Amino acid sequence: MIEVKELVKHYGDKKAVDGITFTVNDGEILGFLGPNGAGKSTTMNMLTGYISMTSGEIRIGGIDIIEDPIGAKRQIGYLPEQPPLYPEMTVSEYLCFVCELKGVKDIQAHMKEIAAKTGVTGVLSRRVGNLSKGYRQRVGFAAALAGDPKVLILDEPTVGMDPNQIIEIRELIRSLGKEHTVILSSHILSEISAVSDRVLIMDNGKIAAEDTPENLARSEKRDTVKRMLIRIDGESEQIEKVLDSFGDSFTYERINEDYELTLNADAAEDIGRKLFFAFAKAELPILMQKEEEVSLEDVFIELTQKEEKR
Ligand SMILES: Nc1ncnc2c1ncn2[C@@H]1O[C@H](COP(=O)(O)OP(=O)(O)OP(=O)(O)O)[C@@H](O)[C@H]1O
Ligand SMILES: [Mg+2]
Numbered sequence: 001m002i003e004v005k006e007l008v009k010h011y012g013d014k015k016a017v018d019g020i021t022f023t024v025n026d027g028e029i030l031g032f033l034g035p036n037g038a039g040k041s042t043t044m045n046m047l048t049g050y051i052s053m054t055s056g057e058i059r060i061g062g063i064d065i066i067e068d069p070i071g072a073k074r075q076i077g078y079l080p081e082q083p084p085l086y087p088e089m090t091v092s093e094y095l096c097f098v099c100e101l102k103g104v105k106d107i108q109a110h111m112k113e114i115a116a117k118t119g120v121t122g123v124l125s126r127r128v129g130n131l132s133k134g135y136r137q138r139v140g141f142a143a144a145l146a147g148d149p150k151v152l153i154l155d156e157p158t159v160g161m162d163p164n165q166i167i168e169i170r171e172l173i174r175s176l177g178k179e180h181t182v183i184l185s186s187h188i189l190s191e192i193s194a195v196s197d198r199v200l201i202m203d204n205g206k207i208a209a210e211d212t213p214e215n216l217a218r219s220e221k222r223d224t225v226k227r228m229l230i231r232i233d234g235e236s237e238q239i240e241k242v243l244d245s246f247g248d249s250f251t252y253e254r255i256n257e258d259y260e261l262t263l264n265a266d267a268a269e270d271i272g273r274k275l276f277f278a279f280a281k282a283e284l285p286i287l288m289q290k291e292e293e294v295s296l297e298d299v300f301i302e303l304t305q306k307e308e309k310r
Contacts, residue, residue, distance in 0.1 A: 001026055002047070002151065002181060007056035009042050009205075016042040018205035019056070026150075029177040031196030031213075032185035035304055038202040040185040041081050044155050047183070048078040060151060077149035077180075079157055083140030087129025091120055091139055094128055095146065102147030110146070118142040119168065133160035141169070145176075152176060154184040158191060170195050189300055193217075201303055208303040216299050228261045228271070231288035232279060242282050246274075258288070 002024040009017040017039045024030045032040045045051040047058060049069050058065040058072075065072040086094055092111060099107045115121045118141045123131060128139060137160055144152055157173065158166045173195045176182060186192050192199055193213035201209040201216075209216060228250075232239045236254065243252050243259065249271065250261040263271055272289060279286050 001059075001061065002183070003057070003059040004043075004047070005057040007043065007046060007058065008054045009039075009046060009051070010054045015205045017046070020202075020205070020207050022200060022207065022210065024181055024183060026181055027177065027179075029173065029182045029184070029195055029197045031192035031199045032183065032202055033187065033189065033192045033199055033300065034185075034202035034208075035187055038187075038304075039205040040187075040202055041155055042205075043202070044078075044153050044183065044185060045080075048076050048080075048153055049073050050078070050080070074147075075150045077144035077146065077152045079140050079144040079152075079154045081155040081159075083136070083143065085128045085136055085139060087127065089128055090125055091115075091128060091131070092124040094139065095124075095142055098143045098146045104147050110148075114142045114145040117145060117172065134162060134165050137161060138165075138169075141172075150180060152180045152182045152184075154182065156186055157184055158186070166191075201300060203304040209299070226263045227292040228263060229255075229258050229288070229290045229292070230261065230275065230286060231258045232284050233287050234282075234284040238282060238284060242278050242284065245278065 004023070005021050007017055007020050008015070020039075020043065022030075032043065034040050042051070046053045047060070047065075049065055049072060060072040061075050063072045063075070086097075089097065092115075095111045095115065096107055099110055104110045112121070115124055118138045120135065120138050120142055123135055123139075128136065131139065137157070141154070141157060144154065154173070158169050161169060170191075173182060173184065177195070177197075184192070184195070196213060199209075199211065199213050199216060200207055239259070240252075243250075243261075248264060250263045252259050252261045261271075272291065275289070276286060
């Protein structure tokens with residue numbers, strides 16, 4: 001289990017991580033989702049002991065990272081945003097080197113195992129510097145698996161990969177999640193929701209939301225307003241008279257030729273039909289009527305923009 005309490009990282013005046021608290025259970029896959037500069041990498045760098053924290057507490061499998069950094073780090077495999085690969089080494093040399101650092105006993109056998117898991121068996125004799133971006137990322141992934149750590153921390157693991165490789169890596173992450181505790185980051189929603197048991201949305205160094213991908217999408221549907229865009233053939237005065245007759249079912253705003261309605265959640269039911277009849281009665285034809293669907297994408301934008309406005 002990973003326990004993080006009131007974790008803070010300041011860079012001068014900049015609060016890169018601003019007091020975050022969360023836990024990750026054994027075998028859980030936690031996704032860090034957030035826009036650029038949200039503090040994902042900074043948090044991961046602190047979890048892995050790569051950089052120091054300004055204040056707070058981190059425990060990995062019960063071990064405090066400040067009291068016993070080596071013991072804590074031993075349980076972690078890390079794929080940083082920019083994996084430290086040595087271009088002159090061959091893939092097998094590099095992976096052997098990493099296995100040695102991690103104190104692996106049967107290096108050759110273990111290297112073959114992690115190479116097979118990450119699909120780099122075919123490039124073991126190639127120089128790291130000559131690999132494609134996707135394959136370099138896979139080698140970084142293999143290095144994170146060296147020593148079979150309990151916890152895997154993966155910073156944007158699918159960056160630079162093609163769609164087929166992304167699907168393979170997702171499957172790999174899911175299968176690793178059965179034996180390992182995994183934290184991964186991304187600013188791509190579909191990425192995170194496809195593999196994570198739980199999503200933690202970060203923004204501006206803070207946790208903006210935390211839930212399962214399903215619940216995040218669902219709660220947004222229930223709690224926040226839906227929007228509708230309509231275009232009516234008629235004078236604005238007439239149109240607004242009809243709109244006003246709906247009372248507090250929605251608020252509206254004129255945008256060029258159109259009206260954007262922000263629907264009250266309780267009144268959203270069947271509003272399209274009611275609008276149709278109301279405008280028909282006023283002899284004002286509806287030229288266009290468009291409902292805006294709410295997706296996890298909207299949750300993300302909604303939450304991170306709210307934070308920005310503060
Ligand atoms: N060494 C540093 N010195 C000063 N500021 C830093 C340093 N590292 C990160 N920051 C700042 O801290 C904030 C968080 O950065 P971080 O790299 O953790 O974001 P991120 O969520 O990983 O973003 P991305 O999606 O772009 O990788 C940013 O505003 C960044 O500019
Ligand atoms: Mg980052």
